[in-house]
Amino acid sequence: MVRKTGRPGYLQIADDLRAQIRGGSLPPGEPLPSTAQLAEQYDASLSVVKMAVGLLRNEGLVIGQQGKGVFVREPDDTAEGDQADEAGTAPAEDLTGEVVKLRTAVQDLSRRLSRIEERLSQQSGS
Template identity: 50%
Template sequence: MDVPIDPHSSRALYRQLADELRSKIYSGELKPGAQLPTERELMEQFDASRNTVRLALGQLANEGLTVSGRGRGHFVRASAPLLFLATRSESPDRRANTANDAWTTDVTAQGRTPAQTIEVSIVRPPQNVASLLELEEGETTALRTRLRTVDGEANSLSMSYFPMSIVATTEIVQPDDIVRGANRVLAEIGHDQVRYLDQITARMPTPDERDALRIGAGIPVHEHVRVGYDADDVPVRVAVTVLPADRHIIQYELANAQ
């Protein structure tokens, strides 16, 4: 019997109980998918009231650590996060692979099955994108929106914006997949991206994102924004990727020689 709860502590009992369960989840003692002890078991183990136990379990659910099925108990959220390989996806050797786009290649390499649907539209982009692309007032962009699935489950949303002044006569405005990737098309018309600026924010999903990506309670999203600049330092693409945080780790590999 674990008795980590100290009734004389100034820390609320439910918080002490939540701490104890959380540390078992973080340490791996309670593994992804594992069932937590029942409310009754927790009440006995920790000599706590039902109310204290429920508050602690609610706290863990709010943090996105556990899920509960009606009357079926509480479970550690099963997660097999996918690595979003920020430095690898668009490296030169990857860019030279014209058989598959970078994301498809990366997901396949992790033993998962990728798929995506694409929509192409002409839009005035949101203010932050317009400003990153240094657009004039009213200038339009081609927007390629991809809803991506992995192993048949909704996975992420990717929106790439390209100034119409650059891409109007290219495949980028066609409503089809570009197998060799839009970056390659940009390179072919003289706008190879030689540097990137990445900005990563995290926030709660909008209701639309929650629906489209099946995001559970207490789960935020990463918003990964990449601006690609050509050799003349012109921003030629802004890629916004929305990644549910329970399913994605963003990874960078950096040589410290830069």
């Protein structure tokens, strides 16, 4: 279940799934539960679950197989899941993960810029 800790739900879900993969309870080749099952398990929305799975795809821990599901990547798999699909477009989950990373980076930079502007205004007011 996603807790109200201030940490985004998709990161909590990704952390838990990552721990299960690294701990062996989700071994290589094992399918992840469906998005709907994960949403129910974590009491989260489908979009939050998709962002979490997208992060794991970007990290190379899981790989999607169209029409079959998302599977824990075998250790010897190449980075083919990080490449574009046959149509030449990146999978939607990969793009979602990238958008999440970019949003997080922008939020961090915005906070840092605000602190710098505040310090500058204090110095010029002194």
